[in-house]
Amino acid sequence: MNTLKPKERMQIQRTEMPEQKPAERIHNFNEVPLGFDPEMAVLEATRCLDCKKPECIVGCPVGIDIPAFLNKIVDHDFAGAAAKIRETNFLPAICGRVCPQDQQCELVCIVGRKNKPVSIGYLERFVSDYERDNGIRTTPETAPPTGHSMAVVGSGPAGLTAAYELRKRGHEVTVFEAFHRGGGVLVYGIPRFRLPLEVIDEDIRTLEEMGVKFQYDAIVGKSMTLDELMGSEFGFSSVFLGTGAGLPKMLGIKGENLNGIYSANEYLTRIYMMGALHFPEYITPIHQGHKIGVIGAGNTAMDVARTAKRMGAEVTVYYRRSREEAPARKEELRHATEEFINFKFLTNPVEFIGDENYTLKAIKCEVMTLAEPDESGRRKPIGTGEFFTEEVDTVVFSLGCNVNPIIAEATPELKTDKWGVVSADRSTLETSKKGVFAGGDIITGGAKVITAMGQAKIAAQAMHDYVMSLETAEV
Amino acid sequence: MPKQFEILYREELVPKTVLFNVYAPLAARAMQAGQFIILRVTDKGERIPISISGWDSEKGTVRIILMAAGRTSTEATMLQVGDCFQDIVGPLGKRSHVEKLAGTVVVIGGGYGTGAILPTARDMKELGNKVIGIIGARSSNLLLLEDEMADICDEVFITTNDGSKGIQGFVTHALEKIVNREEVSYVLAVGPVPMMKAVSEMTRPLKIQTWVSLNAIMVDGTGMCGACRCTVGNKTRFACIHGPDFNGHEVDFAELVARQKMFLKEEKIAMDALKIEEVA
Ligand SMILES: Cc1cc2nc3c(=O)[nH]c(=O)nc-3n(C[C@H](O)[C@H](O)[C@H](O)COP(=O)(O)OP(=O)(O)OC[C@H]3O[C@@H](n4cnc5c(N)ncnc54)[C@H](O)[C@@H]3O)c2cc1C
Numbered sequence: 001m002n003t004l005k006p007k008e009r010m011q012i013q014r015t016e017m018p019e020q021k022p023a024e025r026i027h028n029f030n031e032v033p034l035g036f037d038p039e040m041a042v043l044e045a046t047r048c049l050d051c052k053k054p055e056c057i058v059g060c061p062v063g064i065d066i067p068a069f070l071n072k073i074v075d076h077d078f079a080g081a082a083a084k085i086r087e088t089n090f091l092p093a094i095c096g097r098v099c100p101q102d103q104q105c106e107l108v109c110i111v112g113r114k115n116k117p118v119s120i121g122y123l124e125r126f127v128s129d130y131e132r133d134n135g136i137r138t139t140p141e142t143a144p145p146t147g148h149s150m151a152v153v154g155s156g157p158a159g160l161t162a163a164y165e166l167r168k169r170g171h172e173v174t175v176f177e178a179f180h181r182g183g184g185v186l187v188y189g190i191p192r193f194r195l196p197l198e199v200i201d202e203d204i205r206t207l208e209e210m211g212v213k214f215q216y217d218a219i220v221g222k223s224m225t226l227d228e229l230m231g232s233e234f235g236f237s238s239v240f241l242g243t244g245a246g247l248p249k250m251l252g253i254k255g256e257n258l259n260g261i262y263s264a265n266e267y268l269t270r271i272y273m274m275g276a277l278h279f280p281e282y283i284t285p286i287h288q289g290h291k292i293g294v295i296g297a298g299n300t301a302m303d304v305a306r307t308a309k310r311m312g313a314e315v316t317v318y319y320r321r322s323r324e325e326a327p328a329r330k331e332e333l334r335h336a337t338e339e340f341i342n343f344k345f346l347t348n349p350v351e352f353i354g355d356e357n358y359t360l361k362a363i364k365c366e367v368m369t370l371a372e373p374d375e376s377g378r379r380k381p382i383g384t385g386e387f388f389t390e391e392v393d394t395v396v397f398s399l400g401c402n403v404n405p406i407i408a409e410a411t412p413e414l415k416t417d418k419w420g421v422v423s424a425d426r427s428t429l430e431t432s433k434k435g436v437f438a439g440g441d442i443i444t445g446g447a448k449v450i451t452a453m454g455q456a457k458i459a460a461q462a463m464h465d466y467v468m469s470l471e472t473a474e475v
Numbered sequence: 476m477p478k479q480f481e482i483l484y485r486e487e488l489v490p491k492t493v494l495f496n497v498y499a500p501l502a503a504r505a506m507q508a509g510q511f512i513i514l515r516v517t518d519k520g521e522r523i524p525i526s527i528s529g530w531d532s533e534k535g536t537v538r539i540i541l542m543a544a545g546r547t548s549t550e551a552t553m554l555q556v557g558d559c560f561q562d563i564v565g566p567l568g569k570r571s572h573v574e575k576l577a578g579t580v581v582v583i584g585g586g587y588g589t590g591a592i593l594p595t596a597r598d599m600k601e602l603g604n605k606v607i608g609i610i611g612a613r614s615s616n617l618l619l620l621e622d623e624m625a626d627i628c629d630e631v632f633i634t635t636n637d638g639s640k641g642i643q644g645f646v647t648h649a650l651e652k653i654v655n656r657e658e659v660s661y662v663l664a665v666g667p668v669p670m671m672k673a674v675s676e677m678t679r680p681l682k683i684q685t686w687v688s689l690n691a692i693m694v695d696g697t698g699m700c701g702a703c704r705c706t707v708g709n710k711t712r713f714a715c716i717h718g719p720d721f722n723g724h725e726v727d728f729a730e731l732v733a734r735q736k737m738f739l740k741e742e743k744i745a746m747d748a749l750k751i752e753e754v755a
Pocket residue numbers: 098099100153154155156157158159176177178179182183184185186189190191218219220221242243244245246268299300303404406407439440441442446447448449450452
């Protein structure tokens with residue numbers, strides 16, 4: 001029980017998260033925020049005013065009962081707090097780390113009006129880490145078997161959440177994943193210094209303990225079609241598509257295929273999923289020079305820049321708008337700046353210059369300026385006609401992704417827009433193909449972990465309703 | 476039942492080149508001519524693309540031919556019957572272009588490419604085409620799959636650089652003989668880049684539809700990373716999802732060759748590490 005009066009609570013300052021020092025952390029891949037200890041967590045949770053109409057819950061895309069879990073922390077019931085979160089969010093250790101809280105739950109927290117908001121994300125991370133570190137996590141209950149089996153395609157946050165929600169309701173669940181391991185972007189994109197592998201693997205293990213089957217090395221659309229999954233051979237009653245975006249957008253400028261130029265996906269996949277940061281113990285190589293240019297200023301670009309720094313390079317970020325427009329989370333921009341990464345705003349790469357061996361030597365950029373805000377309120381960058389050229393030996397571009405075409409090509413009935421984004425019914429997330437539902441980056445073209453999870457929850461409920469309304473279970 | 480990715484058959488066809496029959500039911504079940512798989516040998520291993528030279532969807536097996544080039548392919552060729560690959564995923568890439576044509580179909584294989592063209596040759600034959608095969612190698616002791624080619628094709632030409640068998644010279648010498656003799660409507664060439672390039676250059680002025688299978692460096696093989704990008708018809712294409720077969724007349728081969736060398740330094744380090752392991 002929180003015995004302090006609201007006024008007293010408001011006077012407690014936000015607990016600072018201890019972090020690795022920049023000069024130290026650029027030499028390792030360990031997490032930057034070190035985590036709260038129990039005292040810090042209890043003190044921070046005490047700051048919550050336990051609002052009658054908690055705005056924070058509205059700010060959370062999956063509607064976690066935030067004051068309820070914070071109250072359990074105040075009572076030192078960390079396991080209970082974790083259980084409370086898991087009623088609505090299966091991946092708290094992940095969301096606590098990668099959610100843009102400053103734009104969601106913490107943005108609207110009442111305490112934030114006068115003081116800094118309650119550290120909801122860090123507390124979410126704390127309770128789930130506490131559970132894991134102390135081995136007190138329990139396997140979630142599953143409802144009695146329904147006789148239906150469900151296929152989940154993709155094992156990113158959308159797929160893992162769908163698998164959890166479906167299994168909980170008593171369905172047999174098999175996850176099909178193209179890669180040799182699970183996690184999607186959580187593993188092949190988001191760096192280890194933001195999200196350690198153990199966190200993801202523990203969640204996958206929990207699903208396995210619940211009885212979810214994982215079929216790796218299986219590409220739906222190639223190894224089998226959606227019709228085959230729902231036909232007699234595989235016998236699934238319904239399919240969830242959570243295959244993400246995963247088709248990097250190219251720059252479309254001269255020299256983009258020179259040696260030394262990577263997409264962010266390739267760069268990060270080699271290093272993290274394939275283990276190039278442990279080369280040659282892990283055999284997949286990465287080849288990078290000393291002067292790296294990163295193009296773009298979103299979260300992915302920050303992840304690349306900070307990774308390249310840790311791999312020993314001097315890093316410059318090129319972005320055609322200004323710092324204010326940079327789409328990355330504020331914390332990522334701060335961390336990158338602290339880590340001695342150079343920023344060149346209002347610069348737009350127009351050409352890559354190579355030598356006779358097709359090896360990148362330099363980048364040519366145009367200096368940009370910002371026009372007045374357009375209808376969307378965004379200021380459009382326009383060229384000034386002034387150019388400069390700089391030496392670089394590696395460039396990683398991060399311009400976002402289009403949706404991977406494999407499943408749509410194999411499934412003509414599946415409606416997509418011209419960027420390949422799969423269309424789904426707003427309320428059920430059913431696609432234009434009966435019995436096939438979708439969520440995550442495949443229907444947004446690229447969003448957030450928590451958005452993917454929220455959609456997976458909606459789709460899982462709709463899939464449950466759908467199969468339970470079928471006359472007989474085709475087992 | 477065999478284990479996942481278990482090797483059921485192994486044969487060293489020529490030195491450093493091994494044919495495997497592997498249990499990989501999800502890859503085998505929907506395989507089509509011209510497609511490939513990606514494999515890993517160990518759980519710290521690299522993902523490498525390998526063409527399919529045959530499959531049995533019923534038995535769930537795929538047949539691959541591996542040439543020991545560097546670290547991963549060398550480790551792979553060391554596996555024996557009963558061993559398992561760490562991973563095999565497929566089918567990847569698009570099916571080779573096939574159709575019934577007026578003129579002759581010529582399929583050309585160099586090195587492991589001879590295995591890769593067999594399924595397409597068979598499809599073309601089944602469509603009622605006249606199919607001629609050309610197999611090239613440095614020397615007669617390095618020729619692959621001669622008998623199988625002879626079974627499928629109406630005629631097979633052999634070329635060796637040293638003249639130890641068939642026509643002395645390159646596959647283009649055999650192709651020249653064929654185009655001078657009869658109308659050729661389609662050429663598929665799979666093998667080393669210089670070979671595919673030479674074939675494409677020869678058929679361009681003759682306006683013969685020519686396909687080459689681009690062996691770009693790959694990671695995922697599903698379009699996610701862009702490692703495999705090539706320039707074809709002045710456009711950036713991903714070899715793994717838009718190919719691997721492309722119009723040979725439009726391919727920027729010089730860029731492909733350069734991109735294949737991107738990791739030369741690291742590949743040597745990885746290979747040396749394997750040699751050290753072997754000695755230890
Ligand atoms: C570098 C980077 C950093 C990011 N940082 C953040 C962040 O800090 N916070 C945040 O909220 N979001 C972040 N995002 C975005 C977030 O990661 C994505 O929105 C989220 O992962 C989408 O989840 P998903 O499950 O839809 O797809 P994915 O995570 O992309 O997973 C899709 C999975 O499906 C598999 N798959 C694809 N096709 C097939 C097929 N045909 N058959 C079988 N399997 C298939 C893929 O291999 C993959 O494992 C980041 C993204 C990137 C790239």
